[in-house]
Amino acid sequence: MRVDGRDISVTGSLLQPLTRRTNEILRVVLSAAFLAVVITSSLITRNDWVALERSVSEIIGVLTPTQSNLVYLAYGVAILALPFVILVQLVIGRHWTLLAAYAAAGVLAVLALSISGRGIAAPQWHFDLRDRLDTQLSQFLDDPRWIALLAAVLTVSGPWLSRRLRRYWWALLLAFVPIHLVVSAVVPARSLLGLAVGWFVGALVVWVVGTPALEVPLDGAVRALTRRGFVVSALAVIRPPGPGPLVLAATGPETTAVVELYGPNQRSGGALSQLWRKFRLRTDETAPLQASMRRVVEHRALMAIAIDDLGLSNISSVTVSALDRGWTLYARKPARGTPLSAHAAPVADVWQALHTLHRGQIAHGDLCRDEITVHDGQVQFGGFDNAEYGATDAQLQSDIAQLLVTTSAMYDPASAVSAAIDAFGRETVLTASRRLTKTAVPARIRDSVTDAKAVIAAAREQVQHQTGADKITTETITRFTRVQLIQLVLLVALVYVAYPFISTVPAFFDELGNANWWWALLGLAVSALRYLGAAGALWACADGLVRFRHLAIMQVANTFAATTTPAGVGGLALSTRVLQKGGLSTMRATAAVALQQSVQVMVHVLLLILFTAIAGTSANLQHFVPSATVLYLVAGVALGVVGGFLAVPNLRRWLASAVRPKLQEVKTDLWELSREPKRLGLIVLGAAGTTLGSALALWASIEAFGGDTSFVTVTVVTMIGGTLASAAPTPGGVGAVEAALIGGLAAFGVPAAVAVPSVLLYRVLTCWLPVFVGWPVMRWLTRNDMI
Known part of the structure; x- marks a missing residue:
């Protein structure tokens, strides 16, 4: 050079790699939004645009056809030469590998506006302007496909061109607007469509191939x-x-x-x-x-x-x-000194250097080991990408927490915390240690050490030990916490699932005037068996290591978590968390919940078979049996899923490495459980109490509205409704449960005038009341550090 x-x-x-940078993504989003606005406005205001174009054409028609052709001739020469000039520049600049993007953008833009119902042809929605533009060149330039092609190739080639050339070329392209005004051939909808399509196609091509080397x-x-x-x-x-x-x-x-x-x-x-x-x-x-x-x-x-x-x-x-x-x-200048190590400098020198930096009210913000060196026995810092002059107390505390992690990993947690206390004092280090969390410690610091989670935990433990603190409260550094986000999602889901119920509230309240409230209260009381049964089964699955009282209270909050999340995954997660907080390991808590769910499913199926046999064959159960087409479709989808898992190697490995061990654990737990009759009996009774408690609540609701049906019939209907609830995609099975229960009661001869309000009352007692009570209960569990 x-x-x-x-x-x-x-x-x-010096060649920069092809990358998909943020500005390319933003360009695609903006161009797509612009295209959507043009298409939408053109469809909505089509008649108004046509009338406006005709009126403007009549008002601004100041040039004769001959003059219009001369203007178009001068503009046409320049606009026809534009793509070829850009092409020559790319060839001269030796951008061989990127010429394909240039060609692809032009072809795609033309094809996008050439597709019609009769195949690929010119669009037919523009005016016939042969009275004013009677030359082949003027008609060609007036085609929106040409505008789209130019916009596409300009967008794609923009990163290769200098800023001045880009401005000139875009100004020349956009000049078609005043040109149309001068010749009185205003077609804004067509012109804007070509411009929007070309910009979107060019932006999409640039995003796909990546930003070229500059x-x-x-x-x-x-x-x-x-x-x-x-x-x-x-x-x-x-x-x-x-x-x-x-x-x-x-x-x-x-x-x-x-x-x-x-x-x-x-x-x-x-x-x-x-x-x-x-x-x-x-x-x-x-x-x-x-x-x-x-x-x-x-x-x-x-x-x-x-x-x-x-x-x-x-x-x-x-x-x-x-x-x-x-x-x-x-x-x-190049960085002075050698990288910090346990032999290069004592840990006390590192902390004294940070103390000196903080006395100057400067925060470093990136205290990983790569940014700390030792030169002539003096500890020095580098980087400074995140350094701040006049730093806040929060930024200074973040520095201390970062260096606690770094020095704990390089030396040992005890000496690192001791040196930090000597340099900054007990209270300062204790306050800064509240930031020893995954959220507060930046990712670049965690990535610079081995097993960051263990290092952070060891540093917190040493701070607590050396300062004599009873507990180190976690510092909240974010505007919103993960718990708050989860709670917000749950509240939105609750509103979503409650909306169908709200629409039936007026008719339901009209029927309540005729209800027997003693039966309703009985239904509310017996529905508590569900919580006691589930708590007892989970307590037995956890070997009695967690207090039964806490598990019973958790079941109320569990109703909220399970109802507001699809397939009840929130309830499973809440149960696992309570067991963890109760002292069980993550693996043991997960195994206990899996064991309870497995026994619950088996007991549910056995009870369903038993009560169906008792009910006899006289009842019409066709409401519960899907049509043959649906069964064939479900079977085909199931076989396709199984075939896909067997055919794809990654899915087979996932089944072997993730699913099979869990199934083996459940199988082992069930086998061991069979050797403990008392524990097995308690779990089975708890699972049965969960199912029968729901059936008793529905039976009491039917009696409240004067219905007359047997408990066996209600139990069968309840279990079928519960099965549909677990399979329905809506949170809490809203819609599917109500329809199944009402249809099931009708199949057993219960009138609709009784079945509909009875099912709604049952859902209020077993779903909606516990859901609204479960929200404050879950907050109480959070405040008491139980979840």
Whole structure:
């Protein structure tokens, strides 16, 4: 490379990889939204557009047909040459591998507007303007397919072109709007459609193939270094461009420097990351937003200068400069010293260095081992991407927590915590240790140590031990916690599942006036058997290691969690969590819940067979039996799923590695359970009590409205409704349960005037009342650290 008469050698690859950056994704989203708006507005206001176009054509028709053709001739020559000029530029620039994207965008844009009901043809919805545009060139330029082609190839080739050329080409393309006004051939809907389709196709092609390599302005970087008195004689690539900057080693007559070049496509990701942090973290947890990549680089350079004044920086800034085509240069001296290790410096020196940094009201923000070095016995820091001058207390506490993790992994937790207390004091370290959580410790710190979870736990334990604290409360650093998100989802789901019920409330309340409330109260009382039975079965499955009282209370909250989540997964998760908090390991708690569910299913099936046999064959059960078509369809889908799992290697491995061991565990637990008759009997009784409690509640509800049916019949209907509830995709089986119960009661001869209000009352007693009571109960369990 020759710059200002000097030959400078460059070694290494400067070609940037094809990547799908954030701005490409945003372009696709914006172009799709613009296309949707154009199509929607054109369909909705089609007649108005036609009338408007005709009226504008009559008002602004100032040119004669001959003049219109001359204007179109001048514009047509330029617009016809545009794609070929771009093509020649790409060929001259030797972008061979990316010419396919250029061609694909043009072809797709033309085809998208050429497809009609009769095949591929020109669109027919525009006006016949032969009275004003009677030449072949003018008619060709008026075709929206040509506008779409130009917009597509301009979008695709934009990253290869300079900013000035891009502006010129887009201005030339958009000139068709004033041209149409001058010649009085206004067709805005057609023109906007072509522009929207072309932009969307081009954006989609760029996103699929990735952003092409941009030319690196090395000559500008060399000149910027020369202005600072650093004469470059050679450049060598240290790290190729990619997610981070392009890093080069610049060699001068007497010294070397590290040159970091940040491309223009790195801005959007940084901006989105900052916005996400602002949205997710509390105000005092984040630094001020940076307006551009240049401001981010300048901030890093200034922080290096400020920390170097304290004698704690292992780098020295050389220059920051804005280069052509949106690039930013940051040059610095190479990092001094050797990487920190247990033998390079005592752990106390590391903490004293951080204490000195904090006395200057500076937070580092990235205290992983790679950013700490030792030079002439002095601990120094590097990086400074997340450093902040005038840091808040939260940022300073985050530094202490990060260094606790790093030094605990490099030395040992006891010595790391002891050195931290010597440097900062007991109360400061105790306060900062509240941030020793997965959420508060940044991912880059966790990734820099081995087994970060164990290291964080060991550091917290040592802080608690050495400070004498009874308990370290977790610091909330986010605007919303995971528990709050789960609760919000559950509340939304609750509103969703309650909506169908709300529509039937007026008619239901009209029927309540004729109900026998003593039977309703009896139904509410016997429905409690479900909670006692489920709690007893789970208590026996957990070997009595968790208090029965807590499990019984949990069953009320379990109704809320199970009803507001599809397939009741929330209830299973809540049960497992309560057992974990009760002292069981994760594996043991999961096994206990799986064992209870397995016994529950078997008892449910056995009771269903038993009561169906007792009910006899006189009842009409066709309401419960699907049609032959549905059965064949279900069987075909099931066979297809089984075949897919057997044919795909990854699915077979998943069955062998994940599903089979769990089934084996349940089988082993059931076998061991069969050797303990008392425990097995308690679990079976609990499972039976859960099923029979629901049946008793429905039977009492039917009696409340004057129904006359046997308990055996109600039990069969209840169990079939429960089976449908577990298979229905809606949370709590809303809709499916009500329909199954009403249809089942009708099949056994219960009048609809009795069946409908009875089922609604039953659902109120066993579903909706427990759901609304379960919400505060779950919050009580949360406050008492039981879930």
